Amino acid sequence: MKTFFLTMLLLYTVHLSAREEFTLRSPDGRLEATIVAGHTIEYSVRHDGYILLAPSPLSMKLGDGQTWGIRSKLTGSSRLRVNDSIKASIYKRHTVLDRYNELTLEFKEPFRIIFRAYNDGLAYRFVATKEQPFTVENEQVEFHFLADPKAYIPYVMLKRDNLEAQYFNSFENQYQHIPLSRWDPERLAFAPLLVEGANGKKICIAEADLLDYPGLFLYNGDGGNVIKGRFAPVPATVEQGGHNLLQGIVKAREPYIAAFQGATTFPWRVVIVSSNDRELADSDMIYKLASPPPARYLDDSWVKPGKVAWEWWNDWGIYGGDFRAGINTETYEFYIDFAARYGLEYVILDEGWAVNKQADLMQIVPEIDLPRLIKYAARRDVGIILWAGYYALNRDIEGIFAHYSRLGVKGFKVDFMDRDDQPMVAFHRRVAEAGAKHKLLVDFHGTYKPTGLQRTYPNVINFEGVFGLEQMKWVAKEVDQVTYDVTFPFIRMIAGPVDYTQGAMRNAGRRNYYPSYSEPMSQGTRCHQLATYVIFESPLSMLCDSPCNYMQDEECTRFIATVPTTWSNTIALDGAVGQYLSIARANGNRWYVGSLNNWNARTVEFDLSFLGEGDFQAECFQDGINADRSGQDYKTYTIDIPADRKLFAWMAPGGGFVMKISPKPATLPSPLVTREGAHPR
Numbered sequence: 001m002k003t004f005f006l007t008m009l010l011l012y013t014v015h016l017s018a019r020e021e022f023t024l025r026s027p028d029g030r031l032e033a034t035i036v037a038g039h040t041i042e043y044s045v046r047h048d049g050y051i052l053l054a055p056s057p058l059s060m061k062l063g064d065g066q067t068w069g070i071r072s073k074l075t076g077s078s079r080l081r082v083n084d085s086i087k088a089s090i091y092k093r094h095t096v097l098d099r100y101n102e103l104t105l106e107f108k109e110p111f112r113i114i115f116r117a118y119n120d121g122l123a124y125r126f127v128a129t130k131e132q133p134f135t136v137e138n139e140q141v142e143f144h145f146l147a148d149p150k151a152y153i154p155y156v157m158l159k160r161d162n163l164e165a166q167y168f169n170s171f172e173n174q175y176q177h178i179p180l181s182r183w184d185p186e187r188l189a190f191a192p193l194l195v196e197g198a199n200g201k202k203i204c205i206a207e208a209d210l211l212d213y214p215g216l217f218l219y220n221g222d223g224g225n226v227i228k229g230r231f232a233p234v235p236a237t238v239e240q241g242g243h244n245l246l247q248g249i250v251k252a253r254e255p256y257i258a259a260f261q262g263a264t265t266f267p268w269r270v271v272i273v274s275s276n277d278r279e280l281a282d283s284d285m286i287y288k289l290a291s292p293p294p295a296r297y298l299d300d301s302w303v304k305p306g307k308v309a310w311e312w313w314n315d316w317g318i319y320g321g322d323f324r325a326g327i328n329t330e331t332y333e334f335y336i337d338f339a340a341r342y343g344l345e346y347v348i349l350d351e352g353w354a355v356n357k358q359a360d361l362m363q364i365v366p367e368i369d370l371p372r373l374i375k376y377a378a379r380r381d382v383g384i385i386l387w388a389g390y391y392a393l394n395r396d397i398e399g400i401f402a403h404y405s406r407l408g409v410k411g412f413k414v415d416f417m418d419r420d421d422q423p424m425v426a427f428h429r430r431v432a433e434a435g436a437k438h439k440l441l442v443d444f445h446g447t448y449k450p451t452g453l454q455r456t457y458p459n460v461i462n463f464e465g466v467f468g469l470e471q472m473k474w475v476a477k478e479v480d481q482v483t484y485d486v487t488f489p490f491i492r493m494i495a496g497p498v499d500y501t502q503g504a505m506r507n508a509g510r511r512n513y514y515p516s517y518s519e520p521m522s523q524g525t526r527c528h529q530l531a532t533y534v535i536f537e538s539p540l541s542m543l544c545d546s547p548c549n550y551m552q553d554e555e556c557t558r559f560i561a562t563v564p565t566t567w568s569n570t571i572a573l574d575g576a577v578g579q580y581l582s583i584a585r586a587n588g589n590r591w592y593v594g595s596l597n598n599w600n601a602r603t604v605e606f607d608l609s610f611l612g613e614g615d616f617q618a619e620c621f622q623d624g625i626n627a628d629r630s631g632q633d634y635k636t637y638t639i640d641i642p643a644d645r646k647l648f649a650w651m652a653p654g655g656g657f658v659m660k661i662s663p664k665p666a667t668l669p670s671p672l673v674t675r676e677g678a679h680p681r
Helices: 002-017 285-289 329-342 370-379 390-394 397-407 422-437 469-473 481-485 526-535 547-551 554-562
Strands: 020-025 031-037 041-047 050-062 074-087 095-107 111-118 121-128 134-144 150-153 176-179 193-196 202-208 217-219 226-230 235-241 247-253 258-260 268-274 306-309 346-349 383-389 411-415 441-444 460-463 540-543 569-576 580-587 590-597 602-607 616-623 634-640 646-651 656-663
Touching: 020 074, 020 095, 020 111, 031 095, 031 111, 031 121, 041 121, 041 268, 050 268, 095 285, 111 285, 121 285, 202 285, 247 390, 268 285, 306 329, 329 346, 329 370, 329 547, 329 554, 346 370, 370 383, 370 397, 383 390, 390 397, 390 411, 390 422, 397 422, 411 422, 422 441, 469 481, 481 526, 526 554, 526 580, 526 590, 526 616, 526 656, 540 554, 547 554, 554 616, 569 602, 580 602, 590 602, 590 646, 616 646, 646 656
Parallel strands: 306 346, 306 540, 346 383, 383 411, 411 441, 441 460
Antiparallel strands: 020 031, 031 041, 041 050, 050 134, 074 095, 095 111, 111 121, 121 268, 134 226, 134 258, 150 176, 150 193, 193 202, 202 268, 217 226, 235 247, 569 580, 580 590, 590 656, 602 646, 616 634, 616 656
């Protein structure tokens, strides 16, 4: 018996000695992560002393039965401190500060785990050093919270028969703001996802640098306080089908989520922490964690962001002409003329230019003379972008891109992927690389959220993965798009740019909105729409409405056409999730300030102290006093920026406010400083 107790004591001592604890702090010292490597590997996160994430395990199970992170033998650790910056040409700022402290844990098994602590969050990733082929059966991704916090849950849009069927979805959503315990156990959600923490802090769960691995779904099946990751297994059988035979429908799946031929680096699991809501709207975390461009694509000087005249949303809605509007050469020449008149860089030929249900992008409908249109547009300094369904493009990415690049096409809008399993993620990378090779822009529509591919391949301009304005063509009156507009910039837009497709010129208050496929409208005011061009990050921004509607309001259209789509600097001024948001963005020596509102009228204050010294004036667009009843009601005025750099603006329910701030010309007389913008009366 004595020998037995001595043996048990020895084993317990050995177990304790095998458990190592590491502390990793952010550069400013406010964020602290504790990583414990023992029988399992766990990490937890504190910020300003508040526990935001309780000990949460992580591991990766391979197809051969081995599990990295359970009973793995730690062989060493190393630390790194980085204080650097990233030069970004197509982003919301030209210089991205990249400061973090890093901890790498090495294991006897062929893997390591890297942790990084930034001032605004923590990230970790697995790295496989295994040189032989292997499969990943599953990855344990868990986020353990204290008590029962509320979260903004982006469920997949359609609730299907089982969880696996939900892997096929459009990645468009609205948010359910509910406690974690009320999470529907029969529904998946996807990242980014926002959780409310202690003392007004918030925690955003995201992922970055997804290049050859399935995307992260999130799940809470037991009504507790733990969010778990789920991943779509690799498809075993995929059949052509779905929308106009342009989708790949998964009929069977493999018993693993990913397969590799050797050493590989896995995506980052990201926990972004904010002390106040506006910080969420200004995060660079995903961009910083993304892989830099391959050496052969470092020159992105040819990439030209800009504005697009887009025909699908307005249903080719031209009126007052002497030709039948539709998918034909005359209609697109009209759109090209409109784009040239207002200095728009592109026109998109959306679905319909290629023969329907053939999934063949070399078959052009006879009503369109594409070479003629490309030449017609080029003479007017307008580029042509073509829409492509996934299945049609995937048949021959290289051949299609080579052909249309030679013809003079400037880019492709790729649609209806609706999956993020490993082969589909690899498809996105192949399209991005082929586009870069042939100097083509890529706009991913019908796809999952960005995870940094826009940094790795700067020709990738936009991603949908957002409940955009297209929904207003068919959703029920009860759907609240306005509240969504002041929610997703704090959550989804953390991941990167959105293909929201704004610009509606028919604007309706909450009582007056109704869905219309051919003459659609927006919820909220005209100024709400104008402000989205500043608030929403979209290097390729659509003008979604009919050219005829735009030409009836020269003032608004000229403003929309001249708002930049990339920026030298961005400052989130103020905001609260689901209520309102104000952002200032710089382009050269001009600043654009936008503010979006929910359905509650409010007066917002702008602190413009970032302007520095000098005299400035602002051209303002503000909701009219009757904008809640007639969404088109707005007023414009020019105002001097006061010396105290404080301005006020009133916004109607569903409203917005936007201004362009410029250095004041020295030759102009100095008008009186007023607070005219405080209320439209």
